[in-house]
Amino acid sequence: MDFGLTDDQREIQRTARELLSERSKPERVREHAEAATTDRDLWRELSELGWPGIAVAEENGGQGLGRIELSILCEELGRTLAPVPFLPSVLAATLIEHAGSPEQRERWLPGLASGELTGALGSSSDGSAALVIAAPEAGVIVLVDEDGGGRVLEPGQADVTPIASVDSTRSAGRVSGAEDAGEPLPGDVASGIDRALVAVSAELVGVCERALEMTVAYVKERKQFGVPVGSYQAVSHRCAQMLLETEKARSTAAFAAWAADAEPGRLAEAAAMAKSAASDAGREVTASAIQAHGGIAFTWEADVHWLYKRAQLDAALLGGAKLHRARLAAILADHAGAPAVG
Amino acid sequence: MDLTFTSQQAAFRDELRGWLADNPPDPEPTDGGDDAHFAWRRDWQRRLYDAGWAAPSWPAEYGGRGATPSESAIYFEEMGRARVPFSANTLGLLLGGPTLMRWGTPEQKERYLPPILSAEEIWCQGFSEPDAGSDLASLKTRAVKDGEEWVVSGQKVWTSGAQYSKWCMLVARTDADVAKHKGLTYFLMDMEQDAVQVRPLRQITGEAEFNELFIEEARIPDANVVGGVGNGWTVALTTLMNERAGLGFALQIRLRQLLDDLIAKAGERGLLEDPLYADALAELHVRCESLRLMAWKGLTDTERYGQPGPEGSLVKWLWSDTNQRLTELAVDIVGPEALTAGTDWSYEFLRARGNTIEGGTTEVLKNIVAERVLGLPRLKAAA
Numbered sequence: 209m210d211f212g213l214t215d216d217q218r219e220i221q222r223t224a225r226e227l228l229s230e231r232s233k234p235e236r237v238r239e240h241a242e243a244a245t246t247d248r249d250l251w252r253e254l255s256e257l258g259w260p261g262i263a264v265a266e267e268n269g270g271q272g273l274g275r276i277e278l279s280i281l282c283e284e285l286g287r288t289l290a291p292v293p294f295l296p297s298v299l300a301a302t303l304i305e306h307a308g309s310p311e312q313r314e315r316w317l318p319g320l321a322s323g324e325l326t327g328a329l330g331s332s333s334d335g336s337a338a339l340v341i342a343a344p345e346a347g348v349i350v351l352v353d354e355d356g357g358g359r360v361l362e363p364g365q366a367d368v369t370p371i372a373s374v375d376s377t378r379s380a381g382r383v384s385g386a387e388d389a390g391e392p393l394p395g396d397v398a399s400g401i402d403r404a405l406v407a408v409s410a411e412l413v414g415v416c417e418r419a420l421e422m423t424v425a426y427v428k429e430r431k432q433f434g435v436p437v438g439s440y441q442a443v444s445h446r447c448a449q450m451l452l453e454t455e456k457a458r459s460t461a462a463f464a465a466w467a468a469d470a471e472p473g474r475l476a477e478a479a480a481m482a483k484s485a486a487s488d489a490g491r492e493v494t495a496s497a498i499q500a501h502g503g504i505a506f507t508w509e510a511d512v513h514w515l516y517k518r519a520q521l522d523a524a525l526l527g528g529a530k531l532h533r534a535r536l537a538a539i540l541a542d543h544a545g546a547p548a549v550g
Numbered sequence: 551m552d553l554t555f556t557s558q559q560a561a562f563r564d565e566l567r568g569w570l571a572d573n574p575p576d577p578e579p580t581d582g583g584d585d586a587h588f589a590w591r592r593d594w595q596r597r598l599y600d601a602g603w604a605a606p607s608w609p610a611e612y613g614g615r616g617a618t619p620s621e622s623a624i625y626f627e628e629m630g631r632a633r634v635p636f637s638a639n640t641l642g643l644l645l646g647g648p649t650l651m652r653w654g655t656p657e658q659k660e661r662y663l664p665p666i667l668s669a670e671e672i673w674c675q676g677f678s679e680p681d682a683g684s685d686l687a688s689l690k691t692r693a694v695k696d697g698e699e700w701v702v703s704g705q706k707v708w709t710s711g712a713q714y715s716k717w718c719m720l721v722a723r724t725d726a727d728v729a730k731h732k733g734l735t736y737f738l739m740d741m742e743q744d745a746v747q748v749r750p751l752r753q754i755t756g757e758a759e760f761n762e763l764f765i766e767e768a769r770i771p772d773a774n775v776v777g778g779v780g781n782g783w784t785v786a787l788t789t790l791m792n793e794r795a796g797l798g799f800a801l802q803i804r805l806r807q808l809l810d811d812l813i814a815k816a817g818e819r820g821l822l823e824d825p826l827y828a829d830a831l832a833e834l835h836v837r838c839e840s841l842r843l844m845a846w847k848g849l850t851d852t853e854r855y856g857q858p859g860p861e862g863s864l865v866k867w868l869w870s871d872t873n874q875r876l877t878e879l880a881v882d883i884v885g886p887e888a889l890t891a892g893t894d895w896s897y898e899f900l901r902a903r904g905n906t907i908e909g910g911t912t913e914v915l916k917n918i919v920a921e922r923v924l925g926l927p928r929l930k931a932a933a
Contacts, residue, residue, distance in 0.1 A: 209552070209553060209554070209555055209556070209559065209620055209846060209850055210551060210552045210553075210850055211551055211553070211843075211846065211847040211850050211851070212551065212850070212851075212854065213551065214551075217551075276551055420924075424924050424925070424926065427926065428925075428926060428927060435927075435929070436926075436927050438920075438926040438927055439926065439927040439928060439929045440929065441913075441916070441917070441920075441929065444916070444917070444920035444921075444924075444926045445913075445916040445917075445920065447920055447924055447926060448915075448916040448919040448920045448923075448924065449916075451864070451919060451923065451924060452864055452867065452868060452919075455840075455844055455864055456836070456837070456840040456844075456868070459840045459843035459844050459847060460836065460839065460840050460843065462551065462843070463553065463839075463843055465551075466551050466552075466553050467553075470552070470553070470554075471553075480832075481835070481836045481839060481840070484832070484833075484836055485836050485840060530829060533828070533829045533832035533833055533836070534825065534828060534829065534832070536832040536835060536836070537822060537828030537829070537831055537832040538828075540813055540822070540831065540832065540835060541813075541817060541822040541823075541828075
């Protein structure tokens, strides 16, 4: 039993944190968010480092590392709200790799892994998906539907209309007319989605961490009534609650990332736990961050609202907490849950 | 990251599981009251002792197995899973023994450790007082030196098992003229003297799990000071640090079992298809599993980095809050039976109210998290 990262994994984490603290500073995120542009330079740099293909198998052009390594990157990118389509791209790659045909894998994965191509993943109903993150810039779009099916589309096979989501750190689009467009994914779409959920959960953990760090730093500095507001228990206990929510999300996300590679039999349960915990934590922790910052957080100039907005999009992506708890209840009804470890 | 047991850990678990399967405790006595119940637990500890399972985490030289913290956690998980009673001398095994091993003299270790293990001498904990709960260091029980003895007077509360105990881990004030943490001393007090009166404390559930101690000029030989005069606060912290480490794993497995029982009950009543109940049960499942993951993570970090960190406060907070939510939901799912006095569910429901108070109130735990984990400034307390 060991929850620690390996030396290699720690190195990935350290490198990512250092790079992003330089290249994805709050000012730069704000610039791109306000202009509604993707940070192409950063994307190029991440691509050169092989990040988009970290979890893609070597025979498909990736680095062939695991879900834990991918989660490490998602967490770091979430912390800094990097304005690049990393998450949507790896989600599309995940579905194609796990549910695609050999031809589909061969066609799309090398480009997604190298970063030449970016992807997007959306949930559709009757061939339409109202909000697909990074769809306008995507070279390949994967849509999963309510019946458990999935399709892979090239741009041009459906209508993609750019829209502005509340989170302008990433582009978004509406996809329509895709009912019979593109090709169906012939494989196990459900387990592909579960792996995708692990990555989204990891990004949310990163968002929570950053929101908590910013809040703690702020309430130590900000004084009212002559003392730091963080010395009031009404404020400090809120911060403690933020940590508890973050740790619940972190522990379940870590378990799910581990299970995805090491114990796939428990992946469905683990992914549902992770996404429900992370969706709740993402929304609660970032909302608390705004409350603890007070009036300043409500202004456009403060940075904390970008975290709040990113958390909303990620929390909704592939279903929110309630949907995944409903899934979990169905799993529990089938068999009383065995303990998560051992 | 590898969330499976090592072959050594699995072997430890399998050996214990096998032993428990072959040596189940006698059925819980249904009459005879508290005394019969205690005798049952004492008998159980003796059997564990005879088989070398009373305190695996104790070093071999004191009769344990030198089990690692992980193995110790596995021990409590397996005990919880097998639904065996807590050992009669749980406080001696988990708190008193380890405190003596850290602070006791060679003579004290030799004298006191063996009968803790064998349940010959039961231990209780005399820390809290009516006016010293969360602010433990403000305790008022006084000890005054008289030749080779100390004379102790005061009142203690929440002393579980006092009526069966031979020894009390007692913290008393030996110097009133220094800062409150500095004037305390840790004693082993013989409970078998008239100067110590034990009065059962009837609680919210109707039973008396705890007691009050009234101490009027009790005598304690100087040889029974543990860790030196004036060092009581530090010694007491050793005891408190050990309080949650092991027991937490047993409590957590009980929570899991209670949740499994509740899910089964909800299934019987067709409530698993009801979205509101399904959502609430799934949320409890997430909490229960993340609790276990967090506890194991804390433990394995401790094995790597040494001392348990204040992160343990998160685990206790989450456990207590989850147990309360679970038992409240049980009242909704089980219905009137859970509100009928004497039923298991009504007991669990009422007993859970204590969880967020005992062993550190949730408010104190939040302070610990805010101050020691997050590094937030503390509000100046009144002197």
